[in-house]
Each structure stands twice: as C-alpha cells, then as structure tokens.
Amino acid sequence: VTTSDHAAWVDCAGAYVLGAMAPDEREHFEVHLAACTICREEVDELRPAAEALPMASPQMVPTQALKDRIMAEVEREAELLAQAGASADRPEPARARRSRGWWPPSGWRLAPVAAALLIAGVLAGTALDGTARDGTATRSISADVKAPGASAQLQVAGEKATLVARNLPAPPAGRVYEVWIMPKGSATPRPTSVLFVPRGDGSAEAAIPGSVSDTQKVLVTDEPSAGSDTPTGKVILSATTT
Amino acid sequence: MGQDLRSLADEDVMQLVRRGDARAFEVIYDRHSPAAFSLAYRMMGTRAGAEDVTQDAFLSMWRSGARYDRARGSVRTWVLGIVHNRAIDALRRATVHDRRRAGDEGIEERFEARERTDVEAARHEEAGTVRRALDSLPADQCQVIELAYFGGFTHTEIADMLDAPVGTVKGRMRLGLRKMRSQLGEGQVAV
Numbered sequence: 001v002t003t004s005d006h007a008a009w010v011d012c013a014g015a016y017v018l019g020a021m022a023p024d025e026r027e028h029f030e031v032h033l034a035a036c037t038i039c040r041e042e043v044d045e046l047r048p049a050a051e052a053l054p055m056a057s058p059q060m061v062p063t064q065a066l067k068d069r070i071m072a073e074v075e076r077e078a079e080l081l082a083q084a085g086a087s088a089d090r091p092e093p094a095r096a097r098r099s100r101g102w103w104p105p106s107g108w109r110l111a112p113v114a115a116a117l118l119i120a121g122v123l124a125g126t127a128l129d130g131t132a133r134d135g136t137a138t139r140s141i142s143a144d145v146k147a148p149g150a151s152a153q154l155q156v157a158g159e160k161a162t163l164v165a166r167n168l169p170a171p172p173a174g175r176v177y178e179v180w181i182m183p184k185g186s187a188t189p190r191p192t193s194v195l196f197v198p199r200g201d202g203s204a205e206a207a208i209p210g211s212v213s214d215t216q217k218v219l220v221t222d223e224p225s226a227g228s229d230t231p232t233g234k235v236i237l238s239a240t241t242t
Numbered sequence: 243m244g245q246d247l248r249s250l251a252d253e254d255v256m257q258l259v260r261r262g263d264a265r266a267f268e269v270i271y272d273r274h275s276p277a278a279f280s281l282a283y284r285m286m287g288t289r290a291g292a293e294d295v296t297q298d299a300f301l302s303m304w305r306s307g308a309r310y311d312r313a314r315g316s317v318r319t320w321v322l323g324i325v326h327n328r329a330i331d332a333l334r335r336a337t338v339h340d341r342r343r344a345g346d347e348g349i350e351e352r353f354e355a356r357e358r359t360d361v362e363a364a365r366h367e368e369a370g371t372v373r374r375a376l377d378s379l380p381a382d383q384c385q386v387i388e389l390a391y392f393g394g395f396t397h398t399e400i401a402d403m404l405d406a407p408v409g410t411v412k413g414r415m416r417l418g419l420r421k422m423r424s425q426l427g428e429g430q431v432a433v
Contacts, residue, residue, distance in 0.1 A: 011409060011412040011413050011415075011416050012412060013416060014412060014413075014414075014415030014416035014417075014418070014419050015390065015396075015397040015411075015412050015415050015416075017419065018387065018390040018391045018415055018419070019326060019327065019330050019390065019391065019394070020390035020391075020395065020396050020397045020400070020415065021396060021397065022396050022398070025396075042416070045420070045423060046416065046419040046420060046423060048423055048426070049375075049419040049420070049422040049423040049426060050391065050419060051315075051319050051322070051323075052372045052375075052422070052426055053372065053376070053387070053391050053392075054277060054280070054281040054284075054322045054325075054326070055277075055368050055369045055371075055372040055373075056284075056369060056372045056373045056376050057280045057281050057283070057284035057369075057392075058280060058283075058284070058369075059276060059277070059280045059369060060276065060279055060280045060283055061276050061279070062275050062276065062278075062279035062292075062293070062296060063293075066275075066279070066293050066296060066297065067271060067272075067275065069297060070271065070296075070297055070300050070301060071264070071267075071268060071271070073301060074264045074267050074268075074301070074304050075264045077262075077304070077305075078262050078263070078264035078267075081262040082262065
C-alpha cells in the first residue's frame with residue numbers, strides 16, 4: 001500500500017463501520033481495506049463501538065403477529081426444502097404446528113398500512129378462536145366507549161389482556177391517553193405506565209399490565225403527555241373484567 | 243419446542259438453521275427479535291416500517307444462514323448488522339420528505355416505545371451504558387454518529403446537511419467512535 005493510496009482513505013474507517021458510505025464508495029474502500037493494514041486496524045478498533053450502538057435504542061418487543069408472519073413463511077419454505085430432499089442429513093422438517101385457517105396464502109407481501117390492519121385482525125381472530133395458539137383460553141370483553149362511532153375490546157388470553165380500539169378520536173391537543181387499572185376490592189384507579197395516542201385511522205392497541213384476575217376494571221382517560229398519578233381527564237372508555 | 247434446542251448456544255443453533263431447521267430458526271428469532279425490532283424502530287420511526295424491515299431481515303437470514311461465520315462475530319452482531327443494512331436500504335429508497343414524515347409519525351408511537359422499554363428491563367443497564375457513552379461525546383460527534391447510524395445518511399449527505407466539509411464529518415465520526423470505544427471498555431457491553 002502506498003502512502004498516496006492510504007491518504008485517499010484517511011479518516012474513512014468511522015464512516016465505513018457506521019454504514020455511512022454510498023455502495024460504490026464502500027466497495028472501493030473494501031478493496032483498499034484488503035491491502036491496507038492501517039485502515040484494517042482502525043476498522044477493527046472502531047467496529048465494537050458501532051456494534052454497540054443498537055443498544056442505545058429504546059428496547060421494544062415485537063408483536064406476536066410479526067413472529068407468526070415470519071414463521072409461517074419459514075415453515076413453508078422448510079417443508080418445501082425437506083420435500084425437495086436437498087440433503088440426506090437434514091433434520092426432521094418442521095411441521096405446521098399451528099392452525100392458520102385465517103392466514104393469507106404464503107408468498108404475499110403487505111404494504112405497511114395493510115400490515116397494520118392485519119395485526120388488528122390477528123388480535124381479533126385470537127379472541128374468536130376461543131383458544132390462543134399455545135392453548136390458553138381466550139375471551140373478548142366489550143368496552144364502554146364514550147365517543148360516537150368508536151369501539152374497543154379487551155382481548156384476554158389467560159391472565160394477559162390487550163386493549164384493542166377502533167375509531168378512537170385523538171386526545172385533546174398536548175394530551176395522551178393513559179390506561180388505569182381498578183384492582184379487585186378497590187374503588188381507586190391505579191395508574192399504569194401505558195400511555196398511547198391512536199394511529200391516524202383511530203386504531204390503537206395497548207398491553208394491559210398485571211394479571212386480569214386481580215383486575216376488576218380497565219379505564220382510559222386523557223392526561224398530560226407525561227401521564228398522571230391520579231386521573232385528571234375524561235374517561236374515554238372503560239371495561240369491566242368480571 | 244424441545245428444551246435441548248433452547249439450551250444450545252447461538253452458534254450451535256445456527257448449524258441447524260443452516261440445514262433448514264425451522265424450529266432452530268425460531269430460537270434465533272426469539273432470542274434476537276426484540277433487539278432487532280428495537281433497532282429497526284429507532285431507524286424507521288414507525289411500527290409498520292420497523293415490522294417490514296424486521297421481517298425482510300429475518301427472512302433474509304433464514305434464506306442465507308450459511309453466510310453466518312462465527313469467526314466474524316456473534317450471531318447477535320450478525321443479526322443486527324443485517325437489520326441495520328435493510329433499514330439503511332429502506333431509508334435510502336425513501337425521499338428526504340418521506341424520511342422526515344416517517345419521523346413525525348413516529349412521535350405517536352414513541353409513547354408505546356416508553357411502555358415497551360419497561361418490558362425489557364434486563365437490557366436497560368447495558369442500553370444505559372451505551373447511551374451514556376454516546377451522550378458524553380461532544381455534540382458535533384454525537385450528531386454525525388446518530389445521523390449516520392440511525393438516520394442512514396451517508397457522510398456526504400451529512401456534510402451537505404451540516405454545511406461542513408466531508409473530511410470534518412468523517413473525522414468527527416472516527417473521533418467519536420474512538421471515544422465511545424474507550425468508554426465502553428473491552429467486553430463491557432456484549433453485542
């Protein structure tokens with residue numbers, strides 16, 4: 001590697017490990033990297049910092065519906081692969097372990113909006129089935145919603161409940177909806193950390209913390225954006241679990 | 243799913259994935275999808291965008307499991323690298339207008355993110371260490387790293403945005419990452 005070769009790429013290691021190069025520039029840099037010890041050492045030094053960056057994101061849990069979509073495709077392809085007999089020592093193919101009568105044919109791709117609607121459909125479908133895929137009993141509880149045209153249900157699977165709302169109006173400007181839980185034997189709603197704003201189409205889903213059997217009522221009010229410890233806004237919906 | 247599969251190390255599970263074992267792939271998905279989805283969400287700004295990227299990335303891993311090379315790092319790093327590349331592709335396909343709009347839509351869903359943050363408490367400390375290392379950088383270094391890594395912008399786009407020379411932007415990236423690296427310490431944050 002000549003000095004002039006390296007001079008053209010000085011300071012590029014950071015941009016490279018951050019993925020901040022255009023594709024053709026990246027390809028050229030990788031050719032240089034194969035021959036330049038200085039740049040390779042610098043890339044090796046900086047890479048762990050770049051690889052730690054995902055941890056700086058707020059940690060979230062993807063929906064079960066997303067996993068179902070991905071695994072449906074994976075299992076379909078695994079079965080095709082097994083039928084093709086591509087290798088003799090392949091493990092026993094994964095069986096279609098789940099009933100997916102309501103699932104669209106494999107090989108589909110969804111636009112983001114359609115995907116969001118489908119997630120809602122999955123939640124509703126779970127309740128209608130009467131049993132979740134892991135065999136847990138499910139039920140659906142209608143909520144009393146104080147908004148014209150809006151509806152909401154608590155989808156209960158075992159001890160876990162999810163609030164699923166449709167056509168919910170946006171909360172007043174600068175406010176969000178907060179979920180409250182009324183424990184059994186108490187007349188005082190307890191605040192939760194669940195704050196949400198419906199999507200543009202009025203749909204919203206929120207996981208209800210705690211155990212359903214310990215809860216007599218779930219309420220939602222509008223509150224300041226940081227949430228409140230005691231309700232200050234109007235009750236937009238409520239659902240009695242017993 | 244058998245407990246024996248769950249008890250295997252990632253690298254051993256990947257041997258099975260390579261041979262087309264869907265149950266093994268499910269183990270990898272369960273272990274790494276929260277981090278993958280979190281990164282995708284941070285980059286795309288909306289749940290729908292993050293789900294598209296996560297789905298594309300995991301299906302790509304399933305179809306190219308043979309490309310995982312344990313000599314080049316952990317399965318987690320491999321997974322997050324693919325998610326990062328897919329998100330960059332998606333962001334670069336969008337116009338700047340779309341990218342800004344996606345960010346605005348994301349504001350609504352970040353309320354959900356706050357709730358989700360409570361769910362994965364085990365990773366909070368690790369996340370906090372990285373966040374503190376990033377926040378401790380001079381603002382101009384932190385800015386270019388965030389725009390590049392999470393925003394998917396190239397160094398030349400960032401230079402245009404900030405009206406700064408390209409060399410300056412690249413220098414800030416390198417200096418910032420070097421400082422982060424020394425703050426995180428070797429082995430302190432496992433990725």
